[in-house]
Amino acid sequence: MRSLYARGKYAILPNLPRPPFRVIADHAYVSIRDCIADILGHGMELDSITTTADVVHGVAKISECAVGQCIVENAKKVHNDDEQDTLVLFGNEWSDGFEPSLSIKGNRGSCWIKSITISPPPDRIHSMTHTYPIAIGTDGVSHEEVEQLFAEELISLSSGKDNKFYHGGLRKNVKVYFELLASLQDQPERRSVNYIMLGNSQYTASWRVALDIAAVSSAIPACDECFKKLIFGQVTSTICEKCVNWDLHVRTGLLDFSPPVNYPRNQVPPSGKLLTNYYDL
Numbered sequence: 001m002r003s004l005y006a007r008g009k010y011a012i013l014p015n016l017p018r019p020p021f022r023v024i025a026d027h028a029y030v031s032i033r034d035c036i037a038d039i040l041g042h043g044m045e046l047d048s049i050t051t052t053a054d055v056v057h058g059v060a061k062i063s064e065c066a067v068g069q070c071i072v073e074n075a076k077k078v079h080n081d082d083e084q085d086t087l088v089l090f091g092n093e094w095s096d097g098f099e100p101s102l103s104i105k106g107n108r109g110s111c112w113i114k115s116i117t118i119s120p121p122p123d124r125i126h127s128m129t130h131t132y133p134i135a136i137g138t139d140g141v142s143h144e145e146v147e148q149l150f151a152e153e154l155i156s157l158s159s160g161k162d163n164k165f166y167h168g169g170l171r172k173n174v175k176v177y178f179e180l181l182a183s184l185q186d187q188p189e190r191r192s193v194n195y196i197m198l199g200n201s202q203y204t205a206s207w208r209v210a211l212d213i214a215a216v217s218s219a220i221p222a223c224d225e226c227f228k229k230l231i232f233g234q235v236t237s238t239i240c241e242k243c244v245n246w247d248l249h250v251r252t253g254l255l256d257f258s259p260p261v262n263y264p265r266n267q268v269p270p271s272g273k274l275l276t277n278y279y280d281l
Helices: 002-006 032-041 066-078 144-157 187-193 205-209 224-231
Strands: 021-024 027-030 086-098 111-118 131-138 164-167 172-184
Touching: 021 144, 027 032, 027 144, 032 086, 032 111, 032 131, 032 144, 032 164, 032 172, 066 086, 066 172, 086 187, 131 144, 144 172
Parallel strands: 086 172
Antiparallel strands: 021 027, 027 131, 086 111, 111 131, 164 172
């Protein structure tokens, strides 16, 4: 049994195709590129993003949402509007700390894991078929090198250069454009990634919570009229004057607010604009 399944030149487990891992700063890390090669090599069904001019039936899957359409427009710019010959994929990343099953007490041997889900179809959005663990390490150590490598891979996969993969379903090489659609983290993990600690300092989480955004945040949920349209699938391109209908990308002025008095105005971002929109948070 051991020679058939676990050990040996012809054993099943060692010969199963799987993305290789390497050690980065005391973390086991799997390349996003290897994960994409694996899922395409197996010819699995993917929710690839295509241009949707008018979604009359409402948003039925992730690729039809506003952010998904932004991704496909970015792919067109990179590949000179050659959308038909490019497989446009999206990814959702998730990271958090956890206690291993053999841990006796809390915070003893805590671990940290990072995963990515690659273009799952609507009927498999909550399954594990399209999700890959790409990094795992000790919770208390710095994850900076892993995050840096992750960011570099994302830039490479959206550059349009050297991004050809074999597609087992199509039995040919295809060009791939890959971009991150969402980063899912709880509050402690989000603070850690953005270097925002708890406390009373001017630039900690307490300072950001003090931003006066109560008024603008009330415009995020759908108003009564937009809610009825969502329920009955009557999605139109008309911009509502009362709400943004959960679309934080809408720049109608409903989510704009003035920076607080103690906002660090000398730390202006490269765009040269101050924080004036709820989405910029």
